[in-house]
Amino acid sequence: MKTQYGVIDAPAAKAASLLPDMPKSALMRRRMLWAYVFVSAPIIALLVFLLGPILFSGWVSLHRWDMLSPVDEMPWRGLSNYVFLLTKDRVFLKSLGNTFLFAIGGVGANTALGLGFALLLNSRIRGRTLWRVLYFMPVITAPLALAVMFSFIFDRNFGIVNNVITAFGLPRQPFLSGPSQALMTLVFIAVYQFVGYYIVIFLAGLQGIPQDYYDAAQVDGAGKFQEFRFITLPLLRPVMLFVVVTNTIGALQVFDLVFATTGGAPANSSMTVVLHMYNTAFKFSRMGRASAMAFILFAIIMLITLIQVRLLQDRTYQE
Amino acid sequence: MYPKRLLSCLALLALLVAFSAVPLAQETTLTMLTHWGTEDQLAAQQAIIDAYMAENPDVAVELVTVDFGELRTKIITGRTAGISADVYHFYHLWLPDFVNAGVLAEPTQDALSYIDENVAQGTIDAVSTSDGQTWGYPTEVNPYLLVYNKRLLAEAGYDAPPANWEELKEIAAAITQVDDTGAITQLGLGVMAGWDSGIVHPFSALLYSNGGNYLSADRRVAEFNSPQGIETLQLYADLVANGGTDPSISGLGDFPSGTVGMVIMAPWWRATLRAAEGIDFDSEVGVAEIPVGPSGEAPSSIAYTWLFAVDSNSPNKPAAWDFIHWMNAEHEEGAGSAIGDFLVNALGAIPSFSHDQAAFADSMSDHYVSAFVAASAYARPEQIVAGGQEIKTLLQVEIEAVLTGMTTPEDALASVEMQANAILEEQRMMAEE
Numbered sequence: 001m002k003t004q005y006g007v008i009d010a011p012a013a014k015a016a017s018l019l020p021d022m023p024k025s026a027l028m029r030r031r032m033l034w035a036y037v038f039v040s041a042p043i044i045a046l047l048v049f050l051l052g053p054i055l056f057s058g059w060v061s062l063h064r065w066d067m068l069s070p071v072d073e074m075p076w077r078g079l080s081n082y083v084f085l086l087t088k089d090r091v092f093l094k095s096l097g098n099t100f101l102f103a104i105g106g107v108g109a110n111t112a113l114g115l116g117f118a119l120l121l122n123s124r125i126r127g128r129t130l131w132r133v134l135y136f137m138p139v140i141t142a143p144l145a146l147a148v149m150f151s152f153i154f155d156r157n158f159g160i161v162n163n164v165i166t167a168f169g170l171p172r173q174p175f176l177s178g179p180s181q182a183l184m185t186l187v188f189i190a191v192y193q194f195v196g197y198y199i200v201i202f203l204a205g206l207q208g209i210p211q212d213y214y215d216a217a218q219v220d221g222a223g224k225f226q227e228f229r230f231i232t233l234p235l236l237r238p239v240m241l242f243v244v245v246t247n248t249i250g251a252l253q254v255f256d257l258v259f260a261t262t263g264g265a266p267a268n269s270s271m272t273v274v275l276h277m278y279n280t281a282f283k284f285s286r287m288g289r290a291s292a293m294a295f296i297l298f299a300i301i302m303l304i305t306l307i308q309v310r311l312l313q314d315r316t317y318q319e
Numbered sequence: 320m321y322p323k324r325l326l327s328c329l330a331l332l333a334l335l336v337a338f339s340a341v342p343l344a345q346e347t348t349l350t351m352l353t354h355w356g357t358e359d360q361l362a363a364q365q366a367i368i369d370a371y372m373a374e375n376p377d378v379a380v381e382l383v384t385v386d387f388g389e390l391r392t393k394i395i396t397g398r399t400a401g402i403s404a405d406v407y408h409f410y411h412l413w414l415p416d417f418v419n420a421g422v423l424a425e426p427t428q429d430a431l432s433y434i435d436e437n438v439a440q441g442t443i444d445a446v447s448t449s450d451g452q453t454w455g456y457p458t459e460v461n462p463y464l465l466v467y468n469k470r471l472l473a474e475a476g477y478d479a480p481p482a483n484w485e486e487l488k489e490i491a492a493a494i495t496q497v498d499d500t501g502a503i504t505q506l507g508l509g510v511m512a513g514w515d516s517g518i519v520h521p522f523s524a525l526l527y528s529n530g531g532n533y534l535s536a537d538r539r540v541a542e543f544n545s546p547q548g549i550e551t552l553q554l555y556a557d558l559v560a561n562g563g564t565d566p567s568i569s570g571l572g573d574f575p576s577g578t579v580g581m582v583i584m585a586p587w588w589r590a591t592l593r594a595a596e597g598i599d600f601d602s603e604v605g606v607a608e609i610p611v612g613p614s615g616e617a618p619s620s621i622a623y624t625w626l627f628a629v630d631s632n633s634p635n636k637p638a639a640w641d642f643i644h645w646m647n648a649e650h651e652e653g654a655g656s657a658i659g660d661f662l663v664n665a666l667g668a669i670p671s672f673s674h675d676q677a678a679f680a681d682s683m684s685d686h687y688v689s690a691f692v693a694a695s696a697y698a699r700p701e702q703i704v705a706g707g708q709e710i711k712t713l714l715q716v717e718i719e720a721v722l723t724g725m726t727t728p729e730d731a732l733a734s735v736e737m738q739a740n741a742i743l744e745e746q747r748m749m750a751e752e
Contacts, residue, residue: 064749066395066416066419066420067395067396067398067399068395068398068399068416068417068420068421068422069420069421075749075752090734091716156502156503156567157502157503157504157567157568158502162500162502163500166500166501166502171501172500172501172502174567177512177566177567177723178567178723179720179723179724179725262513263513265512265513265716265719266512266566266719266720266722266723266725267716267717267719267720267723267725267726268716269723269725279712282391282392282395282396283391283392283708283709283712284706284708284709284712285395285416285420286709
């Protein structure tokens with residue numbers, strides 16, 4: 001049997017040649033039955049716990065349901081939940097804008113800082129392991145614990161950040177309580193929380209680039225910037241794709257950090273789509289509208305992901 | 320061989336079933352869901368439950384508590400998952416939503432008669448739907464008043480709390496202190512941003528004291544977008560402008576630490592204030608009527624309540640009502656009820672039942688609760704309506720927008736009014752479908 005590179009895989013070919021001649025004994029049938037049993041378990045789990053709820057959620061998004069009335073008594077609303085969200089729900093539109101800003105800020109900073117720190121850690125600096133551990137620690141810290149910690153750190157009156165900036169003669173800032181600053185402060189916290197993870201990913205990518213390329217470039221007289229521009233960046237593009245796509249998806253779904261720090265306040269200036277979805281479902285008992293939000297968000301994530309894959313993947317293979 | 324083994328297994332199974340079924344057949348298990356979750360409150364509730372179970376050995380009661388912020392979610396998700404509690408203690412604003420969805424069981428005739436005989440009509444109305452149906456035993460009655468720090472007022476040069484809004488602005492600004500770095504070390508009037516009741520209830524108390532209304536009398540349209548409502552929100556804007564208040568300071572958290580001069584709050588705060596280290600409850604905490612606005616004639620306020628009710632899916636409704644009645648009834652003349660004792664002595668709240676108000680009159684006679692008792696005579700009950708929670712949250716967000724300078728009072732109230740009326744109309748259409 002030939003692999004996709006044209007190499008003959010002898011054991012696979014031998015197995016394939018044996019298969020048609022194998023007697024279908026009772027033992028074989030029993031084995032096949034067990035194989036189906038084992039395969040069906042995760043498939044059933046997927047259907048019950050993933051596909052089923054998704055389909056049900058889609059059905060609910062076409063109804064008005066308060067989660068308290070029987071499901072078979074949900075009044076039909078057609079697409080009105082979607083129309084309302086996209087034309088009348090100012091909190092949803094505001095939260096959508098906030099979520100985009102959060103994603104753009106978070107993805108941009110995480111990618112730039114993740115790559116920058118990974119380059120530093122990939123060089124011969126002292127205490128590399130210690131630095132890696134330090135950068136990765138926030139990733140394994142409970143998000144709610146981080147949220148509480150930063151609520152104190154950024155407190156307008158007693159937070160350490162304000163104490164430091166006032167020591168330099170600058171005015172105190174309402175980092176988490178000011179409408180123009182709360183969202184960007186959340187971006188900062190999210191970057192602090194996750195940049196360590198992306199450092200590790202970039203570091204793995206950097207260490208996968210053969211040293212030969214750099215040696216050859218140096219022979220050709222390339223400087224450090226040229227090495228980075230023409231070797232490191234192009235070869236890191238698959239890693240970049242992974243980082244950007246996963247970070248974007250995570251950022252568009254942000255919930256716990258916002259829930260625990262600002263709760264969307266002040267006046268929805270830091271409200272995000274998933275937090276608004278949660279409030280709509282469980283605080284206002286509008287599960288139909290919340291489900292419609294989930295599908296709109298899903299469509300947006302899907303669209304953005306496809307664009308990102310298209311932009312980054314094409315160039316990866318072309319180069 | 321096999322039949323013998325099979326018979327042995329069946330015999331063992333039969334024995335197990337027989338022995339395990341004996342206590343099950345006799346025991347009824349009730350689950351009670353409340354939001355009273357501090358260590359002291361849990362112990363007090365458990366003592367009530369233990370006393371009931373001692374008198375009723377065939378009934379077991381399990382207590383489940385969640386934070387107030389999660390209570391509605393817990394009730395909804397529990398119902399959806401088919402694991403709802405038998406007995407709920409919940410905020411009366413949610414009553415119309417729960418009734419419309421068929422969550423609640425109608426009380427027994429005995430329960431309704433007992434409530435009629437022992438609770439004031441205004442409080443009964445607060446736990447009844449517009450058709451006159453009462454749905455449970457009302458518990459705490461919570462009017463709002465101006466709670467102030469006498470020491471901070473005196474240090475600012477005032478020996479009496481503000482009686483009107485001009486005085487409120489003046490005193491609040493005088494109390495506020497800012498250090499060289501711009502940190503607010505002392506604040507005049509504390510607000511409670513991020514908490515819907517903490518924002519909307521004080522707003523409503525001020526609105527009523529300015530002669531305004533929240534909803535129309537028939538609860539069909541919002542009425543807070545009125546000249547009185549705009550004046551009320553302008554008061555907030557003025558207080559922010561003169562430094563009298565700042566939404567980044569929590570009145571709820573910082574008043575007990577002695578750094579906030581005034582806050583508009585409910586009686587159940589007494590336990591917190593008594594335990595506070597930053598303020599001396601007896602000598603420094605004062606309570607005054609809500610300052611009267613320029614369009615108002617006399618102090619007014621808002622009062623909300625809670626109720627015990629039974630889930631319509633409960634398989635043990637008679638036992639659940641019996642348990643609720645036992646907690647709220649007076650078993651010995653002059654002794655008050657178990658819940659009345661808990662409300663007054665553990666929370667500092669005002670009980671609904673007349674026998675509790677009489678039995679625990681001494682406990683409610685301190686300078687703090689007595690002022691709230693007096694206010695309960697004139698405070699207007701919070702108007703409950705289907706969709707009320709959503710309207711309240713929308714209003715909270717717009718009030719916070721004014722506090723942070725993001726919008727004007729006029730735009731804020733016009734925006735909420737439009738959305739609130741749409742919700743009220745939608746709820747009416749739902750009820751008609």
